[in-house]
Amino acid sequence: GAGVSQTPSNKVTEKGKYVELRCDPISGHTALYWYRQSLGQGPEFLIYFQGTGAADDSGLPNDRFFAVRPEGSVSTLKIQRTERGDSAVYLCASSLSAGSTDTQYFGPGTRLTVL
């Protein structure tokens, strides 16, 4: 079946603008995760959803970042007043549930560039 998909694949914006990044998880996966990967670094956890609710948002860097998953499937990561330091690849992953042994499957990422 289809894997995790993310749109857009690339996003270029200007400092101060608002952006939305979309994630379509694997069908039937209840857990969804957002990570940020800066150049030369490993992915860094941002937020995790179990169903519609954000079960852990401890990785969101500040209140400019917000994510939703209103119907328990597609999720949108929203960044307000973008800054140049927000430039990174934003990765989404999903897993069947949130159990410790459940594998996270990653999407290809959205490359965000803030000019």
Added chain:
Amino acid sequence: QKEVEQDPGPLSVPEGAIVSLNCTYSNSAFQYFMWYRQYSRKGPELLMYTYSSGNKEDGRFTAQVDKSSKYISLFIRDSQPSDSATYLCAMRHMNTGNQFYFGTGTSLTVIP
């Protein structure tokens, strides 16, 4: 200090060589250990998953965990040019297992 340390490389080996990739960690609560492969401009792809100490083998890949030393390894036998990628180690806690902690990744090139 980062919770997970990984030498970023780059590492360059001839085809057929045995490759050894390593990570160290500081948090003894980590119980689940994973290795991901990431090709350029792609998302990470799970290679190996191990729980606690010991070895696990899958084809040309062997994952090794030494909890007493807080050290994990991935060995690749008979390396192929198609193995050229960045290899990321990742770990999660036993009780709060939803958050993965990644290393920085090691860039590997296998030369034909």
